[in-house]
Amino acid sequence: MSEAKTSELSEKRPAGDITRVINDFSIQVATVNGSGSQSANSVLLRSIFQMGVPVSGKNLFPSNIAGLPTWFTIRASRRGFVARKAEIDFGVAVNAQTAREDAMLVRSGGALLAEASLGLAGIRDDISIYEAPLSDIAAEVSSEARLRKLLANMVYVGILAELLGIEMPEVELAIAKQFPNKRKAIELNLKTVRAGLEFATKNLVKTDPFRVERMDRTRDMIIIDGNSAAALGAMFGGCTVVTWYPITPSSSVVEALTEYMARYRIDPETGRATYAIVQAEDELAALGMVIGAGWAGARAMTATSGPGISLMSEFAGLAYFAEIPAVIWDVQRVGPSTGLPTRTSQGDILSTYVLSHGDTKNILLIPATVAECFRFAQEAFNLAERFQAPVFCMSDLDLGMNNWMSEPFEYPEDIPIDRGKVLTREDLERLGGFSRYLDKDGDGIPYRTLPGTAHSAAAYFTRGSGHNEHAHYSERPEDFTALADRLAKKLETARGEVPPPIADNVEGADVGIIAYGTTHHALEECREQLRSERGLRASYLRIRALPFHRAVRDFIASHRRIYVVEQNRDAQMHALLTLEYPALATRLRPVLHYNGIPIDARFITDSILRQEDKGV
């Protein structure tokens, strides 16, 4: 799994040496899915987080409900790197199916905590191996079979707390947070953690270098997954209609939204919902409902993943051509087809940009952080209504389903709810009438009225077939060309209004790097590796939307070699940049990662260095 050639740590010290490694290591817990290790892992993550140490967690789970191997990696990084770390410093082996493999994956000089019954002692001599009868210890806490299975996970939390020096009060707090007002569960889990801890103190002698020590880098920070953040964004963005069809990894967007809305979007006066959430029969219907709702004036959205996007193709073209606002939150997973439903990817960029037959081009927003999920969800509705077009938010499984640290989200004072060019009855009385598809303002964006507007001139006829400025059916060649050109112009206007890219131009940089979405997190780290390991200075541009903002060109123009890093096979963003800037195309070099595992800094660094060395 790890493409790492070398390692920060092993470079510095030979295996075995136990000079302490503080707040800078990865833990990988290997368990069986459906065995309840999730809560144990979150508690572990939270405890470290509460000690002020930057952490990140990645859940590597199977497309299955129970019984298959699953891995959870926690990374503690004093420098605040939250991307996946290719190497495993500390392994926890609980799953018999994969125990030996799991033991082998630990980097030399690392450590392994293993369920005693797996008999992994002595499987390797270049790592510290700790054995513990996890389920026996759990059994002492509870004899109930089902419960014991669950609690066994809490045992390793206790042992790790002891071995790594995680403070018990933080663990207690984390458990309390994990089981909000479930007194009984809290007590039971706590008891188990303590049992684990005691076992460790009594029976284990620490021989590994890893330790957690209190820092102050997480004060006031929150932990949240991207899907929940998107849900919050939608709720504060004034979303009124939500339709969906369940699909991993997007389901939790609407599931979280359903809970938040029920809590915060009931009109206190009437006790009625200021929204409607509907589980559709499939994705065609989900987008159809969003389009009907957007047309009738709702701020409507749906959330889905690759297969859903494909099924939405025809309707997406209708929204584009009939100019109807719609927000589609795509949590990308590995395709094509069903692909790897529980693995991450950035593989829908190109096909979504040109989704549907005929000449179409869509607006795409690409969040990289949970904060951007919150922000872009709100901006998506504004952009959709301003441009009367479908707006696709391209999240991914890594961002959507994993937990991320973040500054608390800010109240959207700066994001007023913008309904775009909607003419009210009063406007119509003033104007006398309007032409639905007339480019009055020269920005390609026409005016619309909402069904139900009480004015005889309000009505117009919407269709996916050819029409003129007055929304009358037309097959006239010149009408069609005019319409097609205005639609293109509208997208030109969008360049200036979508979230601009974020550039970090380094003085006299040797190379430029372009990335987007979750690839961003590995880049922070990659750039430090390039600098520290080779003294290579790299400027960095993070793209946040399509069509490209003008600033993208400037960045490319100002660097001789630009590496475009993304998580798909076909270099999709690289392709779009090539199309947009043919004159600069030869400067662009793809760096591609597409095995379903979140990309890591080491992979990028090595790929870039390999190409730099080739001097290509």
Added chain:
Amino acid sequence: MSEAKTSELSEKRPAGDITRVINDFSIQVATVNGSGSQSANSVLLRSIFQMGVPVSGKNLFPSNIAGLPTWFTIRASRRGFVARKAEIDFGVAVNAQTAREDAMLVRSGGALLAEASLGLAGIRDDISIYEAPLSDIAAEVSSEARLRKLLANMVYVGILAELLGIEMPEVELAIAKQFPNKRKAIELNLKTVRAGLEFATKNLVKTDPFRVERMDRTRDMIIIDGNSAAALGAMFGGCTVVTWYPITPSSSVVEALTEYMARYRIDPETGRATYAIVQAEDELAALGMVIGAGWAGARAMTATSGPGISLMSEFAGLAYFAEIPAVIWDVQRVGPSTGLPTRTSQGDILSTYVLSHGDTKNILLIPATVAECFRFAQEAFNLAERFQAPVFCMSDLDLGMNNWMSEPFEYPEDIPIDRGKVLTREDLERLGGFSRYLDKDGDGIPYRTLPGTAHSAAAYFTRGSGHNEHAHYSERPEDFTALADRLAKKLETARGEVPPPIADNVEGADVGIIAYGTTHHALEECREQLRSERGLRASYLRIRALPFHRAVRDFIASHRRIYVVEQNRDAQMHALLTLEYPALATRLRPVLHYNGIPIDARFITDSILRQEDKGV
């Protein structure tokens, strides 16, 4: 409608001058759809054709069944140019709704035949205007109202025959062909044509320059539409399963196929069909059936147009990823969405090439002539089975629904029915077993078995989710990468096997031109215009398939400026060329036509000259 700035003819002579113009003019008949003008127009076309004069006909009809304006243009071209001619030399005005417009569209120096009751006499003095009481004349032939309406069209055939010098025996033959063994209809129509002709001889004095004179450029040639040609190709290509959902302009592919199959694909021994044709409930089901059939060993196809392609997106990804042969015949119409269902376009190229979410790339064949429809339909099945992938044939409305002259199709001796890498029971007995997705031959193409193969090792499990070489479910990162890479490699192999482009390299050419599909026909003429009007020498490359054959690169590399001419807004082929050859990208310049009317030479010539003059 006409973008023409200048005209071959009007350049040479002032309006009014009646020096004769032989076999080189366009006729546009303006009628009402559903009024039966179709057969009259075909008779007109055939008669000229039978006189040995190259002709082409284009039907410009509304998305409606009866009562709206429709136009039919016939072009006679001694030089054999069959693209649409922008200017109208001879107009025929029968439709009151559009009569004045129609009269105005005739080029100065041209002629107009008008239904007398429209009172168009004297509407212009720069063209010859002939009036005739078409329906009154028809009424003399038959008093029956419905019939009279139909026959009125045959009246103008008779008049034109007289005015243009079309020989009556040819008209008679054409009528006989039009109404095969319908004795009564033949007599009635003939009678009407004669009545028209007599009227003309008695009452009209020819003042226009246009004449048809016998040539010998159509001997042994056939006239057929692209959809029928595709149907023939499928039938002779060994197609066994056809599924479809009606949609203009593709319906006639399957409707023609249904007739041909019923006639030529019944097993004489058993009297049973050697094929199955099924009208599905929609396009998702149509492709689903094709995939099921292809998987189980049929040579299966479906025909559709843009909206259908969009609906097929999810299934297309399954076929790509699970590696199942499928042939999809896309007769392109104007999109996005419902767009202009009865107008032509080349707008599905880009989105079909990357159809479906995730990393996908498809094989596309792009016929330009009816002969290629016949040939590519057969090759499509071979390629689909050889590459175990969906193959899209990108025809368009102009090619599919209009009538074209062609050399007779050749019996496919050179296209043996190739089932690709299928292992039979015997093979399995020899080999002992096989791995479904193993790249045994290093060409990226694995071996498959058909369901029903009587061998215990024949079975394998097909899925759209991740799998390894043995077709076992897998989420392993390395398995996925290997699979994705092999699929990419398979497409690399395809480059060498798809129909290569056809290049016409002109010694020391000033520019190169790239086109594909029906745009080809206007190019033949455009290049002569460039040469004759400006002495500009242009090489020409016609692309016939994606992924690009290696020869495409060489062509681009050997010309400094290359114009990529296509019928869509977003320069879709230009985009794909840019992606493929970034180093040469700056040489490429789009020439785009996207109003739904078939592109014409004059438009291309003018656009190229405009850019050449700018010296850009």
Added chain:
Amino acid sequence: MPTAADKPRPKPTNRAGLILQDYKGVDSTLCAGCGHDAITSQIIRAFFQYGVEPHRVVKLSGIGCSSKTPAYFLRSAHGFNAVHGRMPSVGTGAILANRHLIAIGVSGDGDTASIGIGQFVHLVRRNVPMIYIMENNGVYGLTKGQFSATADEGSKLKSGVLNDLPPIDCCILAIELGCGYVARSFAGDPKQLVALLEGALAHKGMAFLDVISPCVTFNNHEGSTKSYKHAKETEEPAHEVGFVPFFEQITVDYEEGETRVVEMHDGSRITLKKLDREYNPTVKAEALRAIRAANSGGELLTGLLYVDPSKPDFTELLGMHGRPLATLGTELVRPPRKALDEIMESLK
């Protein structure tokens, strides 16, 4: 009231103060004699008689000749000609956005029973408040006459092609799936159709009308079971349908057992006068038996086949706000700062 033949009689106005003309749309481009145009006329009449305010109406359709017709009525109502077979989802969305809208969807038998059957089933299941008219001609008119999924077994195309698959009876389907207002009618029976349309306007929830609407160009020949001739010959009204809108306070007393009166939730009444058969449209099982019997007997049973005015509609099930979601102000659709603070706290 003015009666004198000499002075021009003013056009009658309805309770909305509008005249019949106000309910028309652009000119039809359908074939002369198309059943769809006949239905359009009755829609215009029904909406006029019921006194609907056009601006409160949304007209929806899929793709097909039938789906073109919303352009031909209620010119002052917003219309949406969506994509083929997927109108139900678009209509559902529109109602979610604004529950005050009166939605009328016009579809064809191909648009509904072939490509659209999935969305149709789920629309019925949700009981989305919407009048859904299926203009049923047994063929795909706009694509030139292929059989649809409602074509009768044994029905012939002009070309002689025979349909050997059983038809989908969308009325039976709708009843089985719990639709509260299911009617079948015939474009050639304007009186019944208008009454059924008015009844549909008075119904709260989804109202489904399967209207036989001959395609004169592709399916009106001998051998077609969807021709004017065949429909006329086989039509068997289950009862004589009448409608008394809530705003007309006439009190009529009906002959015992001769007329069944259905009270609609807005106070309007549908009257079903007994003809030569007993027919009780309020009992599912009976209705279904009668329809099945008629079908196998080659009868075209028309009228209000099933009615249950009591079912809660989708907007009620969702507990939606009384005001249209589409126009709720920021104060209602964006929670206050303290809400966000509270949430942020819980995530720390």
Added chain:
Amino acid sequence: MPTAADKPRPKPTNRAGLILQDYKGVDSTLCAGCGHDAITSQIIRAFFQYGVEPHRVVKLSGIGCSSKTPAYFLRSAHGFNAVHGRMPSVGTGAILANRHLIAIGVSGDGDTASIGIGQFVHLVRRNVPMIYIMENNGVYGLTKGQFSATADEGSKLKSGVLNDLPPIDCCILAIELGCGYVARSFAGDPKQLVALLEGALAHKGMAFLDVISPCVTFNNHEGSTKSYKHAKETEEPAHEVGFVPFFEQITVDYEEGETRVVEMHDGSRITLKKLDREYNPTVKAEALRAIRAANSGGELLTGLLYVDPSKPDFTELLGMHGRPLATLGTELVRPPRKALDEIMESLK
């Protein structure tokens, strides 16, 4: 025959000379106790008992936990785990390519009744020869327990969420649409299920089985109407189902009126022994009434609900060649040169 306890009893073989193990697949990865695994076992048993040659079978499915199960039986049969809700079209295609194949499709209630209802309706309408099993747990298992379109009104999720939409009864739908073999069973009733599956194997045309198959992880709690407990408590067999394959020439004589015997086209017989109620599965109207009554009474009526072994299947309607189209030789699928010449002549 070997009976002595001491020497190992050889595994029993069927008429294909195979043992039960030969009908198994890879190990299930479903949750321990999942109803789907119970159904898988009965499929294995039924195919073994009927003596089906595995290589003649194609296993089809959509997406879902249920749709994973074809990998768990008949390892020597080709399998196709297609896309969500669209298995019917893939199965139809497979049968078109090779009519000799025995097709068994396994789907879920979400895969069939939610996203898949459209293709399901048309599959039934075409009477494609195929065994279609809907493993019905009322929820989307694989996506973690959302309600499907077969969830009963009033059914509760663990989270307390209530389903307020009516369920789609796919058996009623199938019967209305003309399916010739419609059964309902329960994963917890192996004996009945095996007999119904063997009957399905003997049926020519589409056979539909709606099998209640509890999701132990997401829908097996109190308040769920698709739990083992609830199904056990409410199951009401319409009759006791037995099966006598054509190759077992036993002659039994059944008590007058006590047992109904259904002759299948291959000579097999389905025996329906009367229990406490009269139930006639050969009369549509009666079957439908009984099912509807049971539904409203909260009963889970199981057994062979409707049967009509006589309907022609899709391949017959198409007049397809007797040999599989998939493997017809060039001489049959490419017309001779003279055919092309003839056509070319006609176009000159």
